[in-house]
Amino acid sequence: MYVTAKVDEPKCIGCKLCIFACPDPNVFTFVKDKKKVVVNPARCKGCGLCVSVCPKDALVIGNV
Amino acid sequence: MSKAMFKMTTAFADVMPAEYVELVQSGPFGQGYGVADLGSFKELIEEHPLCAGCGLALAVRLIMASLPTPEDTVVVGSTGCSSLAFPQIALQNIHSLFGNQNAVASGLKRALKLRFPDKHKDVLVVAGDGATADIGLDMVMHSWSRGEKLATIMLDNEAYANTGGQESGMSPEGCVLYMAPTGKKFKKIALPEIARESGCAYVASVTPVQPRKLEKAVRRAILVAREVGPTYVQIFVPCPTNFKFKPQETLAKAKQREKDQTYPLREFITPEAQAYLAALEGGGKHD
Ligand SMILES: Cc1ncc(C[n+]2csc(CCOP(=O)(O)OP(=O)(O)O)c2C)c(N)n1
Ligand code: SF4
Ligand SMILES: [Mg+2]
Numbered sequence: 001m002y003v004t005a006k007v008d009e010p011k012c013i014g015c016k017l018c019i020f021a022c023p024d025p026n027v028f029t030f031v032k033d034k035k036k037v038v039v040n041p042a043r044c045k046g047c048g049l050c051v052s053v054c055p056k057d058a059l060v061i062g063n064v
Numbered sequence: 065m066s067k068a069m070f071k072m073t074t075a076f077a078d079v080m081p082a083e084y085v086e087l088v089q090s091g092p093f094g095q096g097y098g099v100a101d102l103g104s105f106k107e108l109i110e111e112h113p114l115c116a117g118c119g120l121a122l123a124v125r126l127i128m129a130s131l132p133t134p135e136d137t138v139v140v141g142s143t144g145c146s147s148l149a150f151p152q153i154a155l156q157n158i159h160s161l162f163g164n165q166n167a168v169a170s171g172l173k174r175a176l177k178l179r180f181p182d183k184h185k186d187v188l189v190v191a192g193d194g195a196t197a198d199i200g201l202d203m204v205m206h207s208w209s210r211g212e213k214l215a216t217i218m219l220d221n222e223a224y225a226n227t228g229g230q231e232s233g234m235s236p237e238g239c240v241l242y243m244a245p246t247g248k249k250f251k252k253i254a255l256p257e258i259a260r261e262s263g264c265a266y267v268a269s270v271t272p273v274q275p276r277k278l279e280k281a282v283r284r285a286i287l288v289a290r291e292v293g294p295t296y297v298q299i300f301v302p303c304p305t306n307f308k309f310k311p312q313e314t315l316a317k318a319k320q321r322e323k324d325q326t327y328p329l330r331e332f333i334t335p336e337a338q339a340y341l342a343a344l345e346g347g348g349k350h351d
Contacts, residue, residue: 019103020275021315023121025110030103037103047117048312 003046004064005039011058012036018050018059070135083110087154093135099279102129110152114145117311119301119318120192120219122272124149127190127217127299130282131155137186137286138176140169142200144192145226145303146219163200165191166207169214184290189216193234194224197253201233208262208294215285215295218255221303229306236326241306256330259296265337266295269330271318281331287344288337295337300327 005018005027014035019028027043028050030036041064051059072080072088086106097105108128114121124146131137134155141150143162150157160168169189176185196204196218207214222239224230229242233253240247259267266288268281278299285295302317304310309317321327333341 016100016103020099020126021122021272023114023116023118023125023314024112025107025125028103032104043111045116047314048310049117049122049315052312052315 002064003061004041004044005046005048005050005059006062007037007039008058008060009036011056013056013058015055017053017055021049021053023047023049091154092129092131097129099126099129099275108134108154109149110154112149112152114149115303115305115311117304117314118145119272119303119314120145120221120225121149122314123219123278123299123301124190126272126275126278127188127282128153128155130279131186131188132283132286133184133186136184137188138172140165140172140187140189142191142195143226144195144219144224145221146190146192147226150190163195163198164203165189165195165200166203166212166214166216169216170207170210170212173212173214186286186290187214188286189214191216191218192225193218193220193222194230194232197233197255205258205262208259208264208296211263211293213289213291213293215282215289215297216259217282217285218296218298219301220298221301221306222252223303223306225303225306256296256298256332259294260332263294264296264332265289265293265334266341267297267330267332269298269300269328271300271322271327271329273315273318273322277329284333284341288333288340292334292337292340 028037046061048061070088070093090106092105139157141147141159142165169187173187220234222235223241231244231248235248236252238247256267256269270278270281281297285297289295302314
């Protein structure tokens with residue numbers, strides 16, 4: 001898509017709330033050993049629901 | 065369905081679509097995954113054309129992650145926005161004529177019972193509010209009164225979203241939509257109460273704001289429908305496109321409605337279903 005969610009890695013605490021809020025499948029992957037999430041920008045529609053639930057302001061929507 | 069169906073002929077592995085390979089290698093079949101595991105396995109639903117921020121799409125994704133045994137589940141859908149997601153689901157699924165979903169599911173469930181008498185084959189109806197509470201209401205209610213062992217899930221976006229925003233029986237009173245410009249004159253249908261009175265052994269209304277609660281309701285509905293009787297889950301799925309709010313506000317809208325009690329969360333369980341669930345859930349992983 002044209003816009004995507006981006007993770008500010010140091011801020012992410014791996015709570016996975018974004019994963020449960022995203023309406024699209026397999027946009028987020030949880031990286032177990034790092035306890036962080038990563039985004040697949042090709043799958044993200046940029047709706048911003050993940051941003052709305054992140055307790056650490058670790059997500060932003062920006063251009064791909 | 066046998067789990068062996070999800071194995072790949074090694075010689076063809078390099079020509080199979082990447083999504084299929086992922087599903088075989090890290091899909092949920094036979095794994096007992098739930099909502100808490102999202103992000104760590106290949107989901108049953110693939111990329112779909114539903115709008116950005118769609119509450120219905122989120123609910124379908126959570127439902128797919130809540131199935132107790134996806135390899136033995138058949139989904140019966142109906143026309144509406146969700147029917148754009150079902151072709152993207154790696155499960156047996158039937159698209160029925162608008163409103164006919166509970167009639168189709170009744171026949172299917174009975175046939176599966178005859179064909180596989182010793183197995184649980186879960187038949188899950190997933191349809192919109194228009195399909196469930198308006199055009200399909202006779203099929204829905206009759207399946208409940210007949211005691212068909214189906215789990216019926218309504219994706220309640222309180223409108224006919226797919227056809228551009230007409231009011232449905234589930235739209236709240238006063239609701240203004242693109243094609244209901246003067247506001248709805250009647251109250252929202254109390255389908256959870258109707259379901260309870262019509263023979264459902266388990267009834268719940270939930271929202272995707274609390275994904276684990278949604279998961280619990282879906283699992284309970286499926287499990288109770290195996291042994292006890294019909295079940296109904298109503299999920300509030302706000303629609304940014306027809307209700308003209310920003311896609312990032314979908315969960316806030318649902319939260320607000322939970323809070324101000326205009327979308328009350330409920331759970332009705334018959335004593336028989338309660339006893340059945342208590343026996344199953346004692347110490348279970350997905351409680
Ligand atoms: C028999 C029949 N009548 C009418 C339609 C037109 N139609 C298609 S989708 C739809 C509305 C669906 O509303 P709902 O069930 O609430 O699903 P939503 O799109 O809101 O998810 C209608 C009336 C149809 N496809 N078939
Ligand atoms: S119209 Fe509404 S319910 Fe339909 S896909 Fe778009 S946001 Fe979802
Ligand atoms: Mg609808």
